[in-house]
Each structure stands twice: as C-alpha cells, then as structure tokens.
Amino acid sequence: MNPAIRLAAGAALLLSGCGLSPVQKDQVAAFASATAQVGAATAAQFTQLRQDVVEMNADELALGDPRQLNPYTFRFDEPLGAEPITRRVLAVNALQAYGEALDKLAGADQSAGIRQSATDLVSSFNAAAAADLTSAQQASAADLVASLGGFFVEYQKKRAVAKIVRSYACPVDQLAQLLERDFLNFGTDDDARLRPYQPSPVLAGCPFHSPRGDRAVGVLYGYESVAGRLKNAAANVLSGNAPFDKRQRATAALLRATRNLDKGQAVGEGAGKALRALRKANAGLVQSVGDDQLRVEDIKAYAAAAKQLLASLKVLANR
C-alpha cells in the first residue's frame, strides 16, 4: 500500500477513535432530540395558550357587567400579549436549535447539515438573548460557526459537541429556568416565582441578567387567572335569571373555562417536570464533556420526562 494512503488511513482511524463512543452518541442524540421536541412543543403550546386567552376574554366580555367592561378599550389578549409571547417563543426556538445542533453532531450528518444547524443555533440564541439574556453570552458563541471545519471526522464532532455544550450551558440553564417559571400554576409557590435566578450547582458561575426583570406575569399564571375569572363570570350568569341565549353562552363559557383550567394544570405539571429534567441533564452534559463520562441516568430521565410531556400535550391538543 502507498505509504501516504497508509498514513492517511492510520490518521483517520486514530481520529475516529477519539470521537464519541456509540453509547455517548446515543445519549447526546437522546438529549438533543428531547430538547428539540420540547422546544417545538412548547412554542406551539405558547401560541395555543394565547389563542385560548383571546377566546376566554371574548366570552367574558359577552357575559360580564357592561358597566365594568368597555368594549372599545378591552384587550382581548391580556395578560398574554403578543410581545411577551414572542419573547418566550424566541427562547424555546433557541432551545430547539440547541437540540438540533447537538443532534446533527451526534448523528451521521456531515458538514452542510452541521454548519446550517450551528448557524441556526447562533442566530436563535442571539434572538433570544436580545429578549431574555445578557449579551455576554452572544460573544462566547459568535466564533462557533467559524471554528467548525468543513469536513467532520468523529474527533472534530466530539470537540464541537464539547464546545457547543460549554458555550451554551449557562444560557440553556437560564432559559429553562425562565420557562419553568412560566409553567408554574396559578397559586402554587409564589416564592419560587419571585426567587432570583439560581444556576444549577455545576453551573454556579453563570452570569445572569434578564431584561424581563424579576416581575412578570407567568404564562400559566396569566392563563389560569383568565380561566378563573371566566368561570366566575359564567357561574354568576347561570345562577341568576339571565335570558336563554345568555345562559347558553354562559354554559359554553363555563365548559371552556373548566377545560382550560384542567389543561393548565396538566401542562404545568408536564412542562415543569420536563424543564427541571432538562436543566439537570444539561448540567450533567456539561460535566460529561469535562470528565469524558456521559451521565446516562440524567439523560434517560430527561428523555422520559420529555416524552411524557409531548404525550400529554398531544392529548390536550385533541380535547
């Protein structure tokens, strides 16, 4: 055999030997795909919750006291306006892009797909950062795309996984915690809702500043308050002597409010569990790239929580 070819084959073997092991690949892929799916499902859920709020507010306008509610100034999407929801959709898009970039690196994909997903990752985080995170994190990721070579041998993929995980560990942890607060149910644990950001233990040094500030109406908090108000208004109409058409509308509104309260409860439980598991698995992944040992159990638990969340969201979507 030509010595040059022999040398190249030897080098390739050596490099691929230093890549992710099949088990590590599976685990990174499991984490990545769960993150991408949680991101996509959560983005869809935010949009749906806002739509539900518009419909519930419309019902309340129809049923409420006309002396209290002015139809000309009435805000149908309060308190889930377009701006706060856009902010959150950008955040979950970033989580989704993170999952997809890792998925590409753990899989058989080659340069074009990897470069594209890395570009998406940087731009998604920049968009989310503008809304939710400090700009310091944008800089740490800015050279990511440029640093990825044109041809990915396994060794380079492993380095890229490590680089991405290290660069995005803090923003992912912070976004996941902000989202976790959004999925706190109304009336549960007011302290947790107001507590300042606390990084996961392995990420103790994460800097944090959120333009959202410490106070914001969480998505489920706002959603359930609208549903609770509507239930109250509908119950009030139904307990009086309202005309038939108003009672009919109140019955439909009561049903909608009751269903949405159940939905909020289920979404809160599922999303909270998945996001807590995401933070734990993310912290585990950071440690793994440091000591070269992937913590299979954390990632398995996260993948299971993500699966459960997706299943419950699917059931709720069909109600």
Added chain:
Amino acid sequence: MPTLGQSIANLIRNLEHIRDARYPPPQALVHQIDQLYDLAVKYAATQINDATAQYNAAAQAMSDAADRSLAAINDLARVAEAIKLAAKAITLAAKILAVV
C-alpha cells in the same frame, strides 16, 4: 407570613370553594373573586417594595382574610364575616397596586 400574592391566590381558592358550595352564590363574593383576579395579575407584574408598613398591613390583612375564608368553607355561617375581611384586604392591596 406568606407573600401578598400567595395570600391573594389562597383567598381566591377559598372563596371559589364557598361560591361553588352555595347556590346561588352571594353577589358580593362573585364580585370579590373578580377583583382578586385583577389584583393577582397586577401583583405578578408589579415591582413592590415588600419592606414597607403599607405592604405588611396589606399582606397581613390578605392572609387573615384567607384564613377566615378557609374556616368559612366548613362553617357557612361565617361567610359574611369572611366577605367583610376580604373587602378590607382588597382595599389595602388595591392601594398598593394602584388598582381602581
């Protein structure tokens, strides 16, 4: 003492319990639940200094109202008293949160 927000949520939950147990529900109760949801959303969005005497008075009144309404769930004879305390707590909280 629980936060003002936690007591508002607790009071809403208890008053809703009473509302659902009484048919027809007292109008004052229905109106108070509506006001409390307004306060809850306003509270979540507002930066409040919780070290002031005004905040403490409102948080204490709301906590008392929540406790009294919990007792009224099991003893409907105490509903009127619960409504009275809730009205006082709502007035104090509305001042802090500047809700008309």
